[in-house]
Amino acid sequence: HVQLVESGGGSAQAGGTLGLTCTSSAYFYEMNCMAWFRQAPGKDREGVASIYVGSGRTYVADSLRGRFTISRDNAKNTVYLQMNSLSPEDTAMYYCAAAPGLCGGRWSRASEFFSWGQGTQVTVS
Numbered sequence: 509h510v511q512l513v514e515s516g517g518g519s520a521q522a523g524g525t526l527g528l529t530c531t532s533s534a535y536f537y538e539m540n541c542m543a544w545f546r547q548a549p550g551k552d553r554e555g556v557a558s559i560y561v562g563s564g565r566t567y568v569a570d571s572l573r574g575r576f577t578i579s580r581d582n583a584k585n586t587v588y589l590q591m592n593s594l595s596p597e598d599t600a601m602y603y604c605a606a607a608p609g610l611c612g613g614r615w616s617r618a619s620e621f622f623s624w625g626q627g628t629q630v631t632v633s
Contacts (some may be wrong), residue, residue: 510534512604517628520594524632528589530604530625533616535585539606542587543609544578545618546630555616556602558585564615584604594632599607 511533516570520526532539543558557578568580570583587604605621607614613618 510539512605512606512607512623512625514602514628515522517630519631519633522632524594525590525592526594526630527591528602528604528628528630530587532585532587532606532623534606534623536582538608538624540609541607541611542578543579543587543605543607543611543614543615543621544587545603545605545621546598547603547627548589548600551600553603553618554616557589558611558615560611561587562577566609567611569616580622594630596631596632598630599613599632600630601620602630603627 516528544556545553547553553590555569559566559578575593580587604625608623
């Protein structure tokens with residue numbers, strides 16, 4: 509069972525920045541696709557960004573590209589989400605998720621990910 513622990517959430521003002529961190533208890537070669545999802549109250553969980561930890565190839569939601577960046581540190585089994593130019597619409601619970609294999613076309617489908625963190629709240633005002 510892979511444990512994922514998120515940190516770095518909190519409050520920010522519109523236009524500000526926040527960075528999220530997700531550390532995995534499993535070596536990255538065991539869980540090759542790491543992702544960030546978010547869920548706002550009353551809305552479905554949506555894919556924010558994913559990264560294939562082997563090559564570092566990234567996938568970012570079209571609406572967030574240019575503002576959000578996903579990266580990883582394989583030596584630390586850690587994935588990061590840098591969020592810039594935040595807006596109130598970014599307010600949500602953010603979750604880290606992991607799945608074996610390539611990210612590919614499934615990168616934003618929550619059902620494809622087997623391990624989830626507890627989530628960290630991001631509030632933008």
